[in-house]
Amino acid sequence: MDAGEALLLLLLIPGAAMLLTILVPSRHANVVRWIALIATTATLIDSIWIFAVYDFAQGGYQFDLQYPWIENIGFLGENGISLHLAVDGIAAPMVLLNGLVGFAGVLVSWKITHRVKDFFILFMALFTGVYGVYIGQDLFFWFFAYELAVLPMYLLIVIWGSTNKEYGAMKLTMVLVGGSVLIFVGIFAVFAEAGAGTFDMAVLRDIEFGRGFANTFFPFFMIGCGVLAGLFPFHTWSPDGHVAAPTAVSMLHAGVLMKLGAFGIIRLGMEILPAGTDFWMPVLLVLGGVAAVYGAISAIHQTDLKFVIGYSSVSHMGFVLMGLGTMNNIGVNGAVLQMFSHGVMTALFFAMVGGLYDQAHTRDIRVFGGLVRKMPLFVIFFGIAGLTSLGLPGLSGFVAEFHIFVGTIDTFPLFAALGILSAALTAIYVLRLMGRAALGPFNPRWENLKDLSRWEIAAAIVLIAPIIAMGIWPDPFIDRIAPTVAELPNIDQIGGLFTLSSLTGR
């Protein structure tokens, strides 16, 4: 495939929408909303097209597109810094995920009335940044996009957030930017060590870095990116930030942004410094396992709906990190599946909670009861998210977690047990939540609640479709992810009972 312009569009469309929005006078709120909706619709279609057309039989990086930006000057050689875009089988589902969540995010943001214009400008900046990370193939622009995805969060939370937003926003920004300091240093070190005069990842991937160098700088990437993925013990920004953020931002943040962290570990860590994986990946697996259990236990204790979901995100991202830590084809495959699955699921969660909070002005689980009588659709959608979260077969969460556990059993059986335990804990908090708030005796205080608006219903359907699709027919995802994962350096190929074919039926 050689249609890299499709990737460029992913950056140009939201970028153009951002510029266009700046030019619209702020009193035309609806114009601003429609610009955002049209832009995200276009990017969603583009993302679906890229996902569909990605040629999995061929594998590897496709849609390659490269424009030099600065080259042959000073320490920069040919293609020193270039706008280099490409997707592989791991990035393709992530691009789709961002398209879906961004589109749904605009739908649920329809009800925002305060400074609509500013909101969508920042939203589009964030959205562009996330795409840039998924498709970027040049360390300079990769890092550029990474920071661009983090930075608007501060203003988005401070202006439109709730519940302790100043604290949450500052904590989130400082922790994440602190993590990117490590990435920054790591990138410099890799560039200087490689001596190739280019920040092009395609070149750097082919350079063999020594074991000592890789062992020293792998943690810069692992921790730097891991912070964004909720790596224990640097995860505390995540629940605070999620709770403080407005609905659409929580969706994008938990749904897409946290995945950037795990994605960065694959892109920078596993691909560029494979010699460091032997030593550091087991550490990642242990930390991921701890986060999975710890997040689940914390979620059980929470009374604020968003805190429950915030900690559940920490727990589920723990699974992702565990999957990466296995360093075998099935585990890493599962990690990528989980990134997608958790992305849509948690976006759905936050969309639903937002819909409830805007009417009820509280998220305290204890005061709700019998919501199903007033908000049946809300309960159905929320229930689907909950069931995905606890890994019900037939929904996407099961497919992903199953891969991760199979992969973990092969390398660290004990941690597979830990993972399964935390899946069981997930069942406890999800079912309790459902039993208490959705079912149970009806609390007359909520007599005036209305069901979801049509925008929210549309958003929910967009997000539920892939959950179910992946749950009953994961092949399109696995077809794309598995060959790419198998080609990553240093990946163990597990055979026997757990071959890929036994999972996919091929």
Next chain:
Amino acid sequence: MDLEYQLIIPEFVMAGLAVVIIAAALALRNVDQKWFGYATAIGLAVIAIVTAVAYWDTNDDFGTVLAVDHFTVLFRVFFLGIAFFTVLAAVQFAGDRLKNHAEFYGLIVFATLGMMLLAASRELLTAYLSLELLSFSFYILVGFNKLNPFSNEGSLKYMLLGAFSSALMLYGISLIYGVTGTTTYSAIGPDVVEGTRNIAEQLASFAGGSGGVDPDGARPGLLIGLVLITAGLGFKVSAVPFHQWTPDAYQGAPLPITAFLSAGGKAAAFAFFLRLFSEAFLPAAAEWVWFVAILAAVTMIVGNLMALQQTNFKRLMAYSSISQVGYLLVGIVALDAANISQSQDAASALVLHLIGYVTTNIAVFAAIIAFYNRTGRDDIVDLRGLAERQPFLAFAIAAALFSLAGMPLFAGFATKFIIFQAAFNNGFLWLGAIGVTASFVSLYYYLMVIKQMYLYEPEGSDRERFHVSRPLAGALVVLVAGVLFIGLYPTPLFDVIHSSTEGLFEQAAALSAAVMGQ
């Protein structure tokens, strides 16, 4: 000796412009004072354009004291641009709050003249005189608001410490002269090669009191002279620990002068720094690089930590500019005697960061001047609710502060990326790491300002929306566009800079080739 006076016509014209502006004010008493400002701005713009067009391909020396090469021309245009935007931003401010406008603008022009000569100097005494012309103009300008005690205090402190630093520098120059017998950069260079070859031995014999005076003269004097010059320059650029005057001078000075001081003053001192260290002292890099590296590290750390506690916006910007000096010094540290192309990269990275920083800083100050024109207040909390009252100003300040913190889309990201990479390539991993961490800390205090503008509602009696005067708004649009342009596509600028820094290393390249040949 035939001197080619046509090389320094722009400097003559600048001196003429200053005199004409001041004289015109005596003659034209009934003219609205703001026209002097606009006349100065137009004059500066014309000189800048003509200089750029007429001298771009020039590469010649004026005697042994001034060089008119790409580097000089680039900095001439750069300084004229700084002065142009400063004057434009100052017109309304001066009209409202200052007297004797023509002298005000005339002194700005004189200071700019000093900067232009400084960047062109290839001889220590010429450089010193240019620096003094610059400094004396600034001493007066800082104290220009003579009824304001803060202005007086700032001016006095600046002048006393400035005189002290000048004395240090002069002493350093005299030592260098004593050792090498010359004050021209080109002659010092080869001597430094000779002198540093066994400098450690000589130091040992000197300290041992063996009485065996080196037949070449006391070479350690060279090193001491170098340290003294660096210290003197440290005062001028306000590197820690020589930074004490900065916050007071910045706070006391009229706002446009604070802008000019933080932009032009720093840029000129760094042009001098760069030319001196790359043309004269580069061969001795191994001797001074650690000294400058520590200076850079301390400056970055202290500047940022002190900025965290500030409540006044001007003082915040003072400490922020100190920390920026630390980043710029990283570029000096990345100069490498053994590797000329690495040195040139470092010099280009430094100039690129300098231009990015200056553009950003003038943008911040132009916005703050517009705010001050309306409110007369400059504490950070006074910015509350600015996003409601004047969204464009809030956006400009936020964009510029993000740029200073090194965030993407804005100039700071690209320029810091390149300057830190230069340090990494020269093996100064730790210094680059400190730099990145320091700019992470800086994000916190910049965010505190942005929070005031965006999070809170306007307070106090004056909560209305307000307009920014047209020239100032126009200048601000251009500056913010510049910040975005350098952040998104620095390539053309970097190309120009790289071609201008080449000349700095001609001699070093020839020397190292000669050493290789031996």
